[in-house]
Amino acid sequence: xxxxxxxxxxxxxxxxxxxxxxxxxxxxxxxxxxxxxxxxxxxxxxxxxxxxxxxxxxxxxxxxxxxxxxxxxxxxxxxxxxxxxxxxxxxxxxxxxxx
Amino acid sequence: xxxxxxxxxxxxxxxxxxxxxxxxxxxxxxxxxxxxxxxxxxxxxxxxxxxxxxxxxxxxxxxxxxxxxxxxxxxxxxxxxxxxxxxxxxxxxxxxxxxxxxxxxxxxxxxxxxxxxxxxxxxxxxxxxxxxxxxxxxxxxxxxxxxxxxxxxxxxxxxxxxxxxxxxxxxxxxxxxxxxxxxxxxxxxxxxxxxxxxxxxxxxxxxxxxxxxxxxxxxxxxxxxxxxxxxxxxxxxxxxxxxxxxxxxxxxxxxxxxxxxxxxxxxxxxxxxxxxxxxxxxxxxxxxxxxxxxxxxxxxxxxxxxxxxxxxxxxxxxxxxxxxxxxxxxxxxxxxxxxxxxxxxxxxxxxxxxxxxxxxxxxxxxxxxxxxxxxxxxxxxxxxxxxxxxxxxxxxxxxxxxxxxxxxxxxxxxxxxxxxxxxxxxxxxxxxxxxxxxxxxxxxxxxxxxxxxxxxxxxxxxxxxxxxxxxxxxxxxxxxxxxxxxxxxxxxxxxxxxxxxxxxxxxxxxxxxxxxxxxxxxxxxxxxxxxxxxxxxxxxxxxxxxxxxxxxxxxxxxxxxxxxxxxxxxxxxxxxxxxxxxxxxxxxxxxxxxxxxxxxxxxxxxxxxxxxxxxxxxxxxx
Numbered sequence: 113x114x115x116x117x118x119x120x121x122x123x124x125x126x127x128x129x130x131x132x133x134x135x136x137x138x139x140x141x142x143x144x145x146x147x148x149x150x151x152x153x154x155x156x157x158x159x160x161x162x163x164x165x166x167x168x169x170x171x172x173x174x175x176x177x178x179x180x181x182x183x184x185x186x187x188x189x190x191x192x193x194x195x196x197x198x199x200x201x202x203x204x205x206x207x208x209x210x211x
Numbered sequence: 212x213x214x215x216x217x218x219x220x221x222x223x224x225x226x227x228x229x230x231x232x233x234x235x236x237x238x239x240x241x242x243x244x245x246x247x248x249x250x251x252x253x254x255x256x257x258x259x260x261x262x263x264x265x266x267x268x269x270x271x272x273x274x275x276x277x278x279x280x281x282x283x284x285x286x287x288x289x290x291x292x293x294x295x296x297x298x299x300x301x302x303x304x305x306x307x308x309x310x311x312x313x314x315x316x317x318x319x320x321x322x323x324x325x326x327x328x329x330x331x332x333x334x335x336x337x338x339x340x341x342x343x344x345x346x347x348x349x350x351x352x353x354x355x356x357x358x359x360x361x362x363x364x365x366x367x368x369x370x371x372x373x374x375x376x377x378x379x380x381x382x383x384x385x386x387x388x389x390x391x392x393x394x395x396x397x398x399x400x401x402x403x404x405x406x407x408x409x410x411x412x413x414x415x416x417x418x419x420x421x422x423x424x425x426x427x428x429x430x431x432x433x434x435x436x437x438x439x440x441x442x443x444x445x446x447x448x449x450x451x452x453x454x455x456x457x458x459x460x461x462x463x464x465x466x467x468x469x470x471x472x473x474x475x476x477x478x479x480x481x482x483x484x485x486x487x488x489x490x491x492x493x494x495x496x497x498x499x500x501x502x503x504x505x506x507x508x509x510x511x512x513x514x515x516x517x518x519x520x521x522x523x524x525x526x527x528x529x530x531x532x533x534x535x536x537x538x539x540x541x542x543x544x545x546x547x548x549x550x551x552x553x554x555x556x557x558x559x560x561x562x563x564x565x566x567x568x569x570x571x572x573x574x575x576x577x578x579x580x581x582x583x584x585x586x587x588x589x590x591x592x593x594x595x596x597x598x599x600x601x602x603x604x605x606x607x608x609x610x611x612x613x614x615x616x617x618x619x620x621x622x623x624x625x626x627x628x629x630x631x632x633x634x635x636x637x638x639x640x641x642x643x644x645x646x647x648x649x650x651x652x653x654x655x656x657x658x659x660x661x662x663x664x665x666x667x668x669x670x671x672x673x674x675x676x677x678x679x680x681x682x683x684x685x686x687x688x689x690x691x692x693x694x695x696x697x698x699x700x701x702x703x704x705x706x707x708x709x710x711x712x713x714x715x716x717x718x719x720x721x722x723x724x725x726x727x728x729x730x731x732x733x734x735x736x737x738x739x740x741x742x743x744x745x746x747x748x749x750x751x752x753x754x755x756x757x758x759x760x761x762x763x764x765x766x767x768x769x770x771x772x773x774x775x776x777x778x779x780x781x782x783x784x785x786x787x788x789x790x791x792x793x794x795x796x797x798x799x800x801x802x803x804x805x806x807x808x809x810x811x812x813x814x815x816x817x818x819x820x821x822x823x824x825x826x827x828x829x830x831x832x833x
Contacts, residue, residue: 134813142809207806 126152226342228252242327249334257308295351298696313675320671340366383455394442401435433493444476461564497538502631504531514747541617548610559595569665580658591676600643609687640719647727
């Protein structure tokens with residue numbers, strides 16, 4: 113596999129993630145899209161590491177996965193709280209930041 | 212003690228008393244202790260002043276100047292504050308302290324029925340006034356003089372408005388304050404012009420020559436100072452506050468509005484004489500304004516029915532004499548008249564106060580026949596009246612004669628001085644008539660119902676009358692001594708001497724007194740009433756007051772309304788427009804903040820996209 117091909121896959125994955133994050137109304141959907149973007153970044157890291165024969169990129173990818181897990185845990189907690197207070201997880205309904 | 216220490220005692224003793232009474236409210240409200248303290252301060256000031264005058268008379272020292280820096284400036288100071296002791300200030304110190312002491316002693320009796328706290332307040336203001344006036348007299352430069360000038364104005368306001376519960380007294384106080392304040396603007400502006408031109412607040416020869424070199428600055432400064440003098444010394448048309456100032460207690464009128472404070476304007480001319488004398492225009496203005504005021508006020512005094520108003524207009528008239536005399540360049544004549552006038556006018560006011568105290572009315576028609584019931588008061592009033600009329604051998608005769616003589620000399624050189632010469636000579640007759648009329652109506656003839664049970668005032672009121680009567684009679688005999696003291700050379704003085712103009716004035720004065728006696732004591736000369744009718748109508752119409760009122764309504768109010776419009780719609784308008792503009796813009800921009808996370812995400816994404824496009828475009832272009 114050539115580097116440009118790998119990077120293209122990552123770019124498409126990232127674009128899909130952005131599209132999902134912007135268009136989904138469901139909080140879980142938005143969360144999943146963000147995961148897609150994170151994984152596109154991970155692919156980039158691994159691809160560049162392979163291309164340059166280094167290990168730093170792969171190590172960063174591992175760290176990034178661990179951080180993503182933590183992030184998902186926090187995000188899911190927020191979603192649960194949102195559901196408890198509103199009986200709904202449509203994110204458009206949450207506009208408290210306006211005030 | 213040396214001369215400077217004596218001067219400091221004379222000026223600082225009253226202020227110590229005044230400050231103590233201002234702070235120590237219980238002592239002030241107790242009344243009698245406050246009066247005792249104030250009197251002690253005044254007597255101390257009098258003793259120091261007399262001692263100082265004695266030193267200056269027997270030891271003909273040069274002027275002594277003691278100054279400390281004030282308003283520090285880089286390296287030096289912009290102004291100094293201190294005392295200037297010479298013959299001129301020493302004699303004025305004694306005049307002020309003597310009249311103030313007499314008035315305070317008189318007030319103890321006159322004000323005895325006031326509530327205690329008002330009694331204490333009265334004496335507190337008196338102490339403050341004495342300090343301010345002594346500070347003004349001793350001022351070594353015009354800036355200190357200006358500060359004290361405003362302080363005496365403040366005391367005048369406070370004392371005119373002493374019976375503030377009476378609406379008219381409050382109004383009179385405010386009127387006096389504003390009219391003099393309007394005039395004082397001249398002094399302030401003059402000081403600014405003078406300092407800008409010379410860098411000095413003094414009146415020394417180098418200051419005057421610098422001013423002279425500056426061209427128009429000299430007459431401008433002189434005329435601006437003269438505006439302040441017209442306000443303070445009640446010259447036409449700024450005299451309107453003085454008759455109203457009679458709302459104050461009578462002793463206050465005697466001290467402030469007859470003897471000392473109103474003379475402060477004339478004293479300013481005397482003190483800063485080099486500045487005025489260097490400009491012909493200013494001296495001519497003195498002659499014309501002083502001459503007109505002398506005859507105008509004398510005519511108005513003729514038709515007054517209130518004894519205090521008669522004396523008030525008489526004061527205006529006599530101040531006109533002083534100003535006119537100073538316009539001729541005769542420093543001696545103007546200053547001598549100031550000195551003698553202070554004594555006999557204070558005496559007249561105190562005697563009038565004693566009569567008012569007995570009959571509880573200011574109106575001449577409520578008096579009558581008081582001389583028999585109040586011999587001391589009657590004698591004092593008659594002495595003051597004769598001195599003011601200029602009867603030979605009394606003090607007023609010498610000073611008035613000197614004023615007229617100086618005017619005659621000036622008229623021979625400058626034709627314009629014929630005007631003050633004629634008006635002042637004629638006024639001598641009018642003065643004698645209205646004073647004779649007041650004396651006859653109040654103290655002779657048949658007693659009115661008010662006056663039937665009048666009796667002589669107590670010793671605290673009678674004693675000051677006797678003390679003041681002495682200089683009112685004899686001050687003129689000291690003319691030679693005073694000329695030496697003030698450093699005026701070539702004054703030929705003899706107790707009995709008659710100049711041609713003096714004979715004319717004396718004849719007119721005696722004629723005026725005779726007419727007053729015939730008309731008001733004998734009931735003759737009924738035709739005079741018809742002659743005075745238009746004058747009375749003129750005086751009652753208050754034409755000068757109305758002119759000021761119109762000027763205020765048409766000028767000040769309209770200009771103020773214009774300025775208010777400009778302020779409201781242009782200055783405020785700009786501010787409000789800016790404020791409202793930002794508020795509206797904020798309301799528009801605020802809508803962008805929806806508070807929904809996904810909207811912000813859109814914005815972030817678009818932003819990143821734009822940044823990416825921009826950087827790529829630069830790469831391609833570059």
